[in-house]
Amino acid sequence: MSQAVNVGDKLPEVVIGPFDAEALSRYAQISGDDNPLHLDDAIAAKIGLAAPPVHGMKLLAAFEPMLANWRDDLMLVGLSAKFIQPVLRGEVVKLSGRVLRASESEIFVRLFAHGAARAPGIIGEATLRPVDRTSPR
Template sequence: MSGAYLPAVGERLPDWRIGPFDAAALAAYAEASGDANPLHLDDDLARAIGFPAPPVHGMKLLAAFEPLLSAWRRDLFLARLSGKFVQPVLRGEAVTLTARVLRSSPEEGVFLRLLAYGETRAPAIVGEALMTLPRKLRR
């Protein structure tokens, strides 16, 4: 990452709010992703399992980190994204995404801790991202 400004360890990205997601948004995601698990679409099934509403697809929430990271640093590419789904976000809830720089080096890139939480402020996703410069700019 030679010649590029590297973010400082501890730098926090601005909060990014998404949602709330309604039934139509969950149905559209199910269709586009091929994940038509009825748990995300059926109110009666969600209640039978113990949720007051269907949970939002975890991958829909994890994928929402990409625009946050791209808006933060247009000069970096998202090389790796992963997350653990800790607690569901339910249909009708808004979600806040945050990230903080844990490591930043020319050799290894920028490693971030990701956090998504719903309206209860309980973590929904704890994740990691690695961002790098394009190959032509690396030395």
């Protein structure tokens, strides 16, 4: 690795969104997740939400470029998450992370996605390994 990664290192915060109805509709078409909860204000209101929630997988996918921009000498080999609470259409989302474990062979990062609510919408985990620049692609 070019520069040491240490336990406690914070990743630069990334802001994404807000996502509008058109963005959620496009994502629904591309992903195949056309659950009306993500697209219909009336359905979201029926379960007590002020707006439809952004697709959780759309938010989870935003961590990959965040991690790649942080360290291009590391490759993402594992990504998982728990969806804690909805992030709603129209909210700005702040992505952040902190290194929990670090060795020469593997880095483990805790990830967070916060919408407007105090608690995170997503708590995730990423495992990264050094890029092998010596092997042919």
